[in-house]
Amino acid sequence: MKLKRFFLRYYPPGIILEFEKGGYLRTKSIDLLDLTPETNPDELVAEIRQSEPLITESRADQVKQLIFRLQQKQGQQDHHRFCFFKELKAHILPLTNVAFDKSGSRFITGSYDRTCRVWDTASGTELHTLEGHRNVVYAIAFNNPYGDKIATGSFDKTCKLWCAETGKCFHTFRGHIAEIVCLAFNPQSTLVATGSMDTTAKLWDVETGEEVATLTVNVIVYTTDCCFLFFLRRVHTLIGHRGEISNVQFNWDCSLIVTGSMDKTCKLWETVSGKCVATLVGHKEEVLDVCFDLSGQTIATASADGTARVFSATTHECLVTLEGHDGEISKICFSPQGNRVLTASSDKTARLWDVQSGVCLQVLEGHTDEIFSCVFNYEGDTIITGSKDNTCRIWY
Template identity: 80%
Template sequence: MKLKRFLLRYYPPGIILEYEKGGHLKTKSIDLLGLTPETNPDDLVAEIRQSEPLITETRADQVKDLIVRLQQKQISFLTRSPLFQELKAHILPLTNIAFDKSGSRFLTGSYDRTCRVWNTTSGTELHSLEGHRNVVYAIAFNNPYGDKIATGSFDKTCKLWCAETGKCFHTFRGHMAEIVCLTFNPQSTLVATGSMDATARLWDVETGEEMATLTGHTAEVLSLCFNTVGNQLVTGSFDHTVAIWDVASARRVHTLIGHTGEISNVQFNWDCSLIVTGSMDTSCKVWDVVSGKCVATLVGHKEEVLDVCFDLSGQLIATASADGTARVFCAKTYECLLILEGHDGEISKICFSPQGTRVLTASSDKTARLWDAQSGVCLQVLQGHTDEIFSCVFNYEGDTIITGSKDNTCRIWY
C-alpha cells in the first residue's frame, strides 16, 4: 500500500487517506469525532500512528498540520447577529426546506403543489419545479453532489429533477397513498420513499425503475434514513415499530419493538452502530444496529417527542417535544445533560449545527431559538414569522439558518 494524499473533512472532523493498493486507488477515513480545540495534536498523532500503518513517521507532521487546521475551524465558528432576509416563497404554506451540501442553494416545498429552488446569498428563485397534482411534502437534494432533487407529493408520486435546469428526469409511480418522507442514499444511486400506504420503496436514480417495495409495517411510514455507508435503511412507522432493512436484498434485518406510540423520527449515528427513535409515547430509544436490541430509553418529556437527532459526531442526542422543551443527552451514558426551556409552544423540529456547538429549535410559538449545546443558554430568538415555524436547518458551514413557516414565507438568517 502506498499513501498518495490526504483529504480533510470538517464535519464531522476527520482525515481521508487516499492510497494505492494492487494498482487501484482506494480511500479510508480516520474519524476524529472527539476532537476539540483543547485536544493535544501530538498525542492524537501518536494515537493515530499506533492504529494506522499508512501514517509513517515521515507523514506525522502533515497529519499534525491537518489536525490543527480542523481545530482552527472549530475555533473560528462564532455566533453571528441574527440578520435575515424574508422570502415570500409560496402562495400557500410551506411544508419543508432543505439545503444542498454547499449551502449555496435551498429548496422549499409547499401546499401550492410546487417545489422551488433558491439562491441562498441573493434570495432569488432559480427554478420552480411544477408537475405534481397535490401538496409537495418531502424534498431533498442528492447531497453531497447537489445535481439532483427529489420531491414527494400527496399525489402518490415522487419526481426526480435536474437541479441545474429544473427538468424532470423521472416520475416514480407505485405508492397507493401520500408520500411523506424521502431520502437519497449516500452514493446518489437510489431514492427511498415512505408513504401513508405503510410501505417504503427504493427507486433507481439512473433508470427511474422501482428496485424494491419494503413491506411489513401495518401503518404509515413517516420517517426513513440511510446509514452513512448506504447498505442499510431504517424506517419508522405509526404502527409503533421501527424496521432495519438490508438495501441490497430488500430484506428486513430487524424489527425494533418497544415504543407504545407512533414513531416521529428515526436516525442512524455517524458510525452506523446506533439508531435513535422518537415517539408519541413521550420517550426516545437508542438501539444497537447489529443486535436490534434497545440499549437505552431516554425519558423526561411530559408530552409527545416530535423530533430527535444525533449531532454529526454521534456524541450527543437532542429531542424536541410537544411539551415546549428540548433536551440534550449524552450518547454514551444516556444522561440528560441539558433541558432547553423558553418556547411557549410545542417544538416540532430540532437540529445541531455541523460543529455540534449549537442547537436549533423551531416552534409553534412563531419563533426559532438558537442554544449553546454545552451550557443550554439561549443565544438568540429568531422572531418575526407570523405563524408556526415547522422547519429549520443549518447550512454546512453552520453560519446560515433557514426557517420555514406556515405564514407562506421562509427566512434566511445570517
C-alpha cells in the first residue's frame, strides 16, 4: 500500500487517506470524533501511528498540521445570525422534504404535486423539474459527496434515479408493492437503499438499475430519514417500545442506534449486541423526531408536546429542554458544528437554539402554514425550511 494524499473532513472531524493498493486508488477515514481544541496533537499523532500503518514517521508532521487545522475550525466562534433571503413558490402542493448537495450550492424539494425540483441556492433559480412519478414524491437525496445524481422515492411504489446536471431519468426502480418512505445512497454511490410500507427494504445497483437484494423487516419506520443498510441479513430485532416508531438513526460510527416513539420515549441501542442501553424520558407527548449530532456525542428529540430536548449519548441525562414553540415540533437537526439545533413546528416557525444554554437564538418567521422540513448546508451557514404553504425559504 502506498499513501498518495490526505483529505480533511471538518464535520465530523476526520482525515481521509487516499492510497494505492493492487493498482487501484482506495480511501479510508481516520475518525477523530473526540477531538477538541484542547487535545494534544503530538499524543494524538502517536495514537494514530500505532493503529494506522499508512501514517509513517515521514508523514507525522503532515498529520499534525491537519489536526491543527481541525482544532482551529472547532475553535471558531459561531455568532452567525440568519437573514431571510428568498421565498420560492416551489410547488403547487405542499412540500414533503428538502435536501442539500454536499457543497450547498444546490438543493432539492419533493412535493405532493408528484415532482422533485432542483434549485440554485445562491439565486433561488429553478434548475430542473424532475417529472415522472404518479404520486407523492416523499423521499429525496443527493448522492453526496459527489452530488451528480438524485434519488426520489414515491408513494407510487417506485424510486427514480436522475442526473443532477441535466434532469434526465437514468432508471426507475420497480418492485415495492407499497409506498416508498425513505431512501439513501451508500457512501460509494454504487447502491441505493429504499424502505417501503410493504415491510421490505431493497438495494438497487446505480449503474445497471437492477435490484441487488430484498430485506424483509418487522417494521418500516415512516420517516424521511433512512440509514443505509450495510448488512444483508437481520442482525437484531430491537424490541422495547410500546408505540409506533417515528424515527431511527445511527451515530456516525454506527456503534449506537437511537429510536423515537409514539410512546413518548427514545431508546438508545448498542448496534453489535442489540441491547437497549438507555431509555430517554421527559416528553409529555409523542416523540416525532430524533437525531444524533455528527460526532455522536449528543442526541436531540422533538415532540408533539411543543418542546425539544438534548441528551448526552454517554451519560443519557437530559442536558437542556428547548421551550418556546406554540405547536408540535415535527423535525429537528443539529448544525454541522453541533453547537446549534434547528427545529420546525406546526406554529409556522422554525427556531435556532444554543445547545449548551437552551436559549432560543432566533425565530425564523414568514411561512403561513406549518413547517415540517428544515436542513442546514454542510458549512452550517445556510438553512432551508419547507412548509405546508407550498413554499420553501432560504436563510443566509
